[in-house]
Amino acid sequence: xxxxxxxxxxxxxxxxxxxxxxxxxxxxxxxxxxxxxxxxxxxxxxxxxxxxxxxxxxxxxxxxxxxxxxxxxxxxxxxxxxxxxxxxxxxxxxxxxxxxxxxxxxxxxxxxxxxxxxxxxxxxxxxxxxxxxxxxxxxxxxxxxxxxxxxxxxxxxxxxxxxxxxxxxxxxxxxxxxxxxxxxxxxxxxxxxxxxxxxxxxxxxxxxxxxxxxxxxxxxxx
Amino acid sequence: xxxxxxxxxxxxxxxxxxxxxxxxxxxxxxxxxxxxxxxxxxxxxxxxxxxxxxxxxxxxxxxxxxxxxxxxxxxxxxxxxxxxxxxxxxxxxxxxxxxxxxxxxxxxxxxxxxxxxxxxxxxxxxxxxxxxxxxxxxxxxxxxxxxxxxxxxxxxxxxxxxxxxxxxxxxxxxxxxxxxxxxxxxxxxxxxxxxxxxxxxxxxxxxxxxxxxxxxxxxxxx
DNA sequence: ATCCAAAATACAGAAATCTGTAAGGACATT
DNA sequence: AATGTCCTTACAGATTTCTGTATTTTGGAT
Numbered sequence: 001x002x003x004x005x006x007x008x009x010x011x012x013x014x015x016x017x018x019x020x021x022x023x024x025x026x027x028x029x030x031x032x033x034x035x036x037x038x039x040x041x042x043x044x045x046x047x048x049x050x051x052x053x054x055x056x057x058x059x060x061x062x063x064x065x066x067x068x069x070x071x072x073x074x075x076x077x078x079x080x081x082x083x084x085x086x087x088x089x090x091x092x093x094x095x096x097x098x099x100x101x102x103x104x105x106x107x108x109x110x111x112x113x114x115x116x117x118x119x120x121x122x123x124x125x126x127x128x129x130x131x132x133x134x135x136x137x138x139x140x141x142x143x144x145x146x147x148x149x150x151x152x153x154x155x156x157x158x159x160x161x162x163x164x165x166x167x168x169x170x171x172x173x174x175x176x177x178x179x180x181x182x183x184x185x186x187x188x189x190x191x192x193x194x195x196x197x198x199x200x201x202x203x204x205x206x207x208x209x210x211x212x213x214x215x216x217x218x219x220x221x222x
Numbered sequence: 223x224x225x226x227x228x229x230x231x232x233x234x235x236x237x238x239x240x241x242x243x244x245x246x247x248x249x250x251x252x253x254x255x256x257x258x259x260x261x262x263x264x265x266x267x268x269x270x271x272x273x274x275x276x277x278x279x280x281x282x283x284x285x286x287x288x289x290x291x292x293x294x295x296x297x298x299x300x301x302x303x304x305x306x307x308x309x310x311x312x313x314x315x316x317x318x319x320x321x322x323x324x325x326x327x328x329x330x331x332x333x334x335x336x337x338x339x340x341x342x343x344x345x346x347x348x349x350x351x352x353x354x355x356x357x358x359x360x361x362x363x364x365x366x367x368x369x370x371x372x373x374x375x376x377x378x379x380x381x382x383x384x385x386x387x388x389x390x391x392x393x394x395x396x397x398x399x400x401x402x403x404x405x406x407x408x409x410x411x412x413x414x415x416x417x418x419x420x421x422x423x424x425x426x427x428x429x430x431x432x433x434x435x436x437x438x439x440x441x442x443x444x
Numbered sequence: 445a446t447c448c449a450a451a452a453t454a455c456a457g458a459a460a461t462c463t464g465t466a467a468g469g470a471c472a473t474t
Numbered sequence: 475a476a477t478g479t480c481c482t483t484a485c486a487g488a489t490t491t492c493t494g495t496a497t498t499t500t501g502g503a504t
Binding site (some may be wrong): 096194198 | 478490491492493
């Protein structure tokens with residue numbers, strides 16, 4: 001089993017809970033905790049430089065910022081920074097987020113090794129996740145692996161996302177068209193944009209632009 | 223100090239943490255916990271019917287739903303249901319949410335007694351919140367009470383919220399008008415709705431309906 | 445080079461949005 | 475009763491949205 005673990009979680013009640021589980025139920029005793037991303041990074045650096053590196057990082061995604069000035073405010077930055085130095089460190093993300101799209105993105109883009117969703121079964125899931133990751137498995141939360149419709153997810157390309165974003169800012173299609181032309185993005189015909197947005201209507205079962213943006217906001221894609 | 227407390231929090235690691243704090247640091251020993259809203263409600267009803275009612279409810283806002291069928295999925299419904307039976311019960315909401323508008327809404331609309339934000343100082347804040355609420359104070363989280371612009375919040379009445387909601391569902395103003403007439407809500411003239419929405423445009427500096435809904439979603443009011 | 449299918453675009457018309465003006469009613473003050 | 479203010483509503487016109495159809499362009503396969 002892992003012998004040395006770093007826990008980055010700003011929410012101190014959870015922080016303590018995680019450490020207790022690692023300690024009592026998994027038998028890991030060499031644990032360091034950090035309530036700030038920057039603090040986590042410093043502890044990581046120190047251990048790495050002392051040739052006593054961490055084997056596993058368990059981190060939250062969002063860190064509230066208080067009075068202290070932080071250079072990192074999200075777990076993603078922390079993961080990137082740490083992986084750039086120690087690429088083989090195992091990473092478990094442990095967060096509130098339960099939207100399939102977002103969790104999948106973490107695995108695909110940042111190659112995390114496991115994800116545990118804060119929730120009713122966090123204790124059990126955390127234990128099996130740590131065990132699985134130790135055996136080099138990729139541990140997806142059960143909500144996701146059981147969910148059949150996560151595979152049928154609609155794939156949105158960059159232009160789709162751009163359109164959704166611009167629409168959510170209240171720009172008209174004419175204005176968006178001009179922006180696309182300025183940035184040399186094709187297609188940029190007004191009716192091409194219409195068509196694309198209409199397809200999004202179908203995908204998300206939206207009645208109109210306002211509805212579409214509301215849906216996408218709810219899904220957390222914007 | 224309170225002698226009997228109900229803790230509704232689906233996230234079990236936090237759940238345990240809260241109970242430990244109440245126990246060890248505040249000296250409340252008669253605590254019941256619930257990981258589901260419905261479960262919390264049943265425990266409340268039982269205690270109330272047994273003439274051994276709870277004095278304080280500490281609840282999260284969002285409850286993830288798993289396989290069990292729940293009639294209540296949000297802490298707000300739980301609060302409403304419980305308050306309709308025992309109006310004088312003290313309520314502390316304890317949640318991830320840190321958007322001022324939403325927290326203010328909880329105090330104004332649901333008359334909660336205290337709010338604690340999950341975060342770095344949750345332990346300290348929870349302790350002082352329970353103490354303050356016991357002394358009939360209204361305990362606003364420090365992030366909010368220090369924030370000067372929280373006072374300048376735009377006040378939205380029920381009709382405003384209704385309109386925003388319907389617009390976010392993609393209904394046209396004609397459709398919304400008909401709904402208002404059906405429910406005997408005035409004003410319901412088409413241009414009255416227009417005027418009201420235009421006022422919302424001004425309030426939120428929105429360019430059009432889509433932009434407005436996006437802004438309101440971001441603020442967490444919808 | 446030719447053909448085909450998919451994508452991009454133009455165009456058009458019905459519906460909806462947004463904005464302004466004006467008319468009518470409710471209500472309080474004088 | 476008269477006045478003024480606020481709110482509701484009707485109406486109108488310019489713009490935008492949304493949905494079709496038709497035409498052109500693109501890129502790959504033969």
